[in-house]
Amino acid sequence: MLCGYGMGEKGHAKTRARDTDELLSILQQSRSLTGALKAIDGDTDAPGFPERLAGYMAERGMNAAQLSEAALLSRSFTYQLCSGERRPGRDIVLRLALVLELTVEQTQAFLRAAQWGALYPRVVRDAVIIFAIQNRLGVPATDERLLSMGLAGLL
Numbered sequence: 464m465l466c467g468y469g470m471g472e473k474g475h476a477k478t479r480a481r482d483t484d485e486l487l488s489i490l491q492q493s494r495s496l497t498g499a500l501k502a503i504d505g506d507t508d509a510p511g512f513p514e515r516l517a518g519y520m521a522e523r524g525m526n527a528a529q530l531s532e533a534a535l536l537s538r539s540f541t542y543q544l545c546s547g548e549r550r551p552g553r554d555i556v557l558r559l560a561l562v563l564e565l566t567v568e569q570t571q572a573f574l575r576a577a578q579w580g581a582l583y584p585r586v587v588r589d590a591v592i593i594f595a596i597q598n599r600l601g602v603p604a605t606d607e608r609l610l611s612m613g614l615a616g617l618l
Contacts, residue, residue, distance in 0.1 A: 481503075486503050489502050489503055490503065510576060511547070511576055512544070512547070512550070512551065512556075512573070512576040512577040512578075513544070513545055513546065513547040514576075515572070515573055515576045516544060516545060516559065516573075517545065519563045519565065519569070519573075520563070523563060523564070525563070527541050527542055527545050528541075530559070530562060530563075533562040533602075534555075534558045534559055534561075534562045534602060535558070535602060535618060536555070536558070544559075550577065550578070551577050552579075553574065553577075553579040553580070554617045556570075556573055556574055556577045556579060557570070557574075557592055557617055558602050558617050558618075559573070560573055560596060561595065561596065561599075561600070561601055561602050561605055561617075562601070562602060564599055565596065566596070567582070567593055567596050567597060570582065570596055587612070587614065588609060588614045588615065591605070591608055591609055591612065591614065592605065592609075592617075594608075595608065602617060602618070603618075605617060606618050
Protein backbone atom coordinates (compact mmCIF):
# COMPACT_ATOMS: atom_id res chain seq x y z
CA MET A 464 0.00 0.00 0.00
CA LEU A 465 1.44 3.35 -1.04
CA CYS A 466 -0.26 5.69 1.36
CA GLY A 467 -2.71 3.50 3.22
CA TYR A 468 -5.84 4.67 1.41
CA GLY A 469 -7.50 4.26 -1.96
CA MET A 470 -10.14 6.03 -3.96
CA GLY A 471 -12.34 3.00 -4.52
CA GLU A 472 -12.24 0.43 -7.23
CA LYS A 473 -9.62 0.99 -9.92
CA GLY A 474 -8.41 4.19 -8.18
CA HIS A 475 -11.36 6.33 -9.22
CA ALA A 476 -13.65 8.38 -7.05
CA LYS A 477 -17.35 7.56 -7.06
CA THR A 478 -19.25 9.42 -9.76
CA ARG A 479 -22.09 11.64 -8.60
CA ALA A 480 -25.56 11.98 -10.05
CA ARG A 481 -25.76 15.69 -9.23
CA ASP A 482 -23.16 18.40 -9.57
CA THR A 483 -22.23 20.99 -6.96
CA ASP A 484 -24.55 23.65 -8.40
CA GLU A 485 -27.52 21.29 -8.10
CA LEU A 486 -26.64 20.49 -4.49
CA LEU A 487 -26.27 24.17 -3.67
CA SER A 488 -29.68 24.86 -5.22
CA ILE A 489 -31.28 22.15 -3.06
CA LEU A 490 -29.71 23.65 0.07
CA GLN A 491 -30.76 27.19 -0.84
CA GLN A 492 -34.36 26.22 -1.53
CA SER A 493 -34.83 24.03 1.53
CA ARG A 494 -36.67 25.32 4.60
CA SER A 495 -35.39 22.49 6.80
CA LEU A 496 -31.78 21.50 7.41
CA THR A 497 -32.80 17.89 8.07
CA GLY A 498 -34.79 17.78 4.83
CA ALA A 499 -31.96 19.36 2.86
CA LEU A 500 -29.39 16.92 4.23
CA LYS A 501 -31.66 13.99 3.41
CA ALA A 502 -32.14 15.35 -0.13
CA ILE A 503 -28.40 15.58 -0.77
CA ASP A 504 -27.43 12.39 1.10
CA GLY A 505 -25.17 10.23 -1.02
CA ASP A 506 -23.81 13.20 -2.94
CA THR A 507 -21.70 14.59 -0.11
CA ASP A 508 -19.07 11.89 0.23
CA ALA A 509 -16.28 13.41 -1.82
CA PRO A 510 -12.89 11.78 -1.19
CA GLY A 511 -10.96 13.31 1.68
CA PHE A 512 -7.39 14.50 1.52
CA PRO A 513 -5.71 11.15 2.41
CA GLU A 514 -7.79 9.35 -0.22
CA ARG A 515 -6.99 11.90 -2.91
CA LEU A 516 -3.32 11.86 -1.97
CA ALA A 517 -3.22 8.05 -2.20
CA GLY A 518 -4.97 8.11 -5.56
CA TYR A 519 -2.60 10.68 -7.05
CA MET A 520 0.42 8.82 -5.69
CA ALA A 521 -0.84 5.53 -7.13
CA GLU A 522 -1.45 7.13 -10.54
CA ARG A 523 2.17 8.28 -10.58
CA GLY A 524 3.63 5.10 -9.10
CA MET A 525 5.04 7.07 -6.20
CA ASN A 526 5.40 5.88 -2.60
CA ALA A 527 5.41 8.00 0.55
CA ALA A 528 9.20 8.01 0.85
CA GLN A 529 9.60 9.31 -2.72
CA LEU A 530 6.89 11.89 -2.16
CA SER A 531 8.47 13.17 1.05
CA GLU A 532 11.85 13.54 -0.62
CA ALA A 533 10.46 15.34 -3.68
CA ALA A 534 8.22 17.65 -1.64
CA LEU A 535 11.03 18.35 0.85
CA LEU A 536 8.98 17.01 3.78
CA SER A 537 10.04 14.70 6.58
CA ARG A 538 9.04 11.09 6.12
CA SER A 539 7.17 11.00 9.42
CA PHE A 540 5.11 14.06 8.46
CA THR A 541 4.35 12.55 5.03
CA TYR A 542 3.17 9.31 6.63
CA GLN A 543 0.98 11.33 9.02
CA LEU A 544 -0.58 13.09 6.02
CA CYS A 545 -1.16 9.74 4.34
CA SER A 546 -2.85 8.28 7.40
CA GLY A 547 -4.97 11.34 8.05
CA GLU A 548 -3.32 11.96 11.42
CA ARG A 549 -2.22 15.45 10.33
CA ARG A 550 -3.96 18.07 8.26
CA PRO A 551 -1.63 19.79 5.80
CA GLY A 552 -1.24 23.53 5.59
CA ARG A 553 -2.20 25.20 2.30
CA ASP A 554 1.42 25.54 1.17
CA ILE A 555 2.07 21.85 1.87
CA VAL A 556 -0.90 20.95 -0.33
CA LEU A 557 0.52 23.18 -3.06
CA ARG A 558 3.97 21.61 -2.74
CA LEU A 559 2.42 18.16 -3.05
CA ALA A 560 0.40 19.29 -6.07
CA LEU A 561 3.57 20.51 -7.77
CA VAL A 562 5.43 17.28 -7.02
CA LEU A 563 2.49 15.15 -8.19
CA GLU A 564 2.21 17.33 -11.32
CA LEU A 565 -1.49 17.93 -10.80
CA THR A 566 -3.50 20.12 -13.13
CA VAL A 567 -4.95 23.37 -11.82
CA GLU A 568 -8.37 21.70 -11.60
CA GLN A 569 -6.94 18.76 -9.64
CA THR A 570 -5.07 21.17 -7.38
CA GLN A 571 -8.28 23.09 -6.63
CA ALA A 572 -10.01 19.79 -5.69
CA PHE A 573 -6.96 18.80 -3.61
CA LEU A 574 -7.13 22.12 -1.74
CA ARG A 575 -10.88 21.64 -1.10
CA ALA A 576 -10.26 18.10 0.18
CA ALA A 577 -7.73 19.53 2.64
CA GLN A 578 -10.26 22.24 3.61
CA TRP A 579 -8.31 25.15 2.16
CA GLY A 580 -9.35 27.93 -0.16
CA ALA A 581 -8.87 27.61 -3.88
CA LEU A 582 -6.14 29.36 -5.82
CA TYR A 583 -7.44 32.74 -6.89
CA PRO A 584 -5.87 34.32 -9.99
CA ARG A 585 -6.44 37.88 -8.74
CA VAL A 586 -4.01 37.21 -5.87
CA VAL A 587 -0.49 37.65 -7.25
CA ARG A 588 1.01 34.81 -5.21
CA ASP A 589 -1.76 32.44 -6.33
CA ALA A 590 -1.31 33.58 -9.94
CA VAL A 591 2.38 32.69 -9.77
CA ILE A 592 1.50 29.28 -8.33
CA ILE A 593 -1.12 28.68 -11.04
CA PHE A 594 1.52 29.53 -13.64
CA ALA A 595 3.96 27.14 -11.96
CA ILE A 596 1.40 24.33 -11.91
CA GLN A 597 0.52 24.82 -15.57
CA ASN A 598 4.18 24.86 -16.53
CA ARG A 599 5.23 22.04 -14.15
CA LEU A 600 7.96 24.12 -12.58
CA GLY A 601 8.39 22.00 -9.46
CA VAL A 602 8.79 23.12 -5.86
CA PRO A 603 12.28 24.72 -5.92
CA ALA A 604 11.64 26.67 -9.14
CA THR A 605 8.24 27.85 -7.90
CA ASP A 606 9.71 28.90 -4.59
CA GLU A 607 12.46 30.79 -6.39
CA ARG A 608 9.92 32.67 -8.54
CA LEU A 609 7.83 33.60 -5.52
CA LEU A 610 10.81 34.83 -3.52
CA SER A 611 12.23 36.79 -6.47
CA MET A 612 8.94 38.69 -6.61
CA GLY A 613 9.05 39.49 -2.90
CA LEU A 614 6.28 36.97 -2.12
CA ALA A 615 6.22 34.28 0.55
CA GLY A 616 7.78 31.05 -0.67
CA LEU A 617 6.40 27.55 -0.35
CA LEU A 618 9.37 26.25 1.65
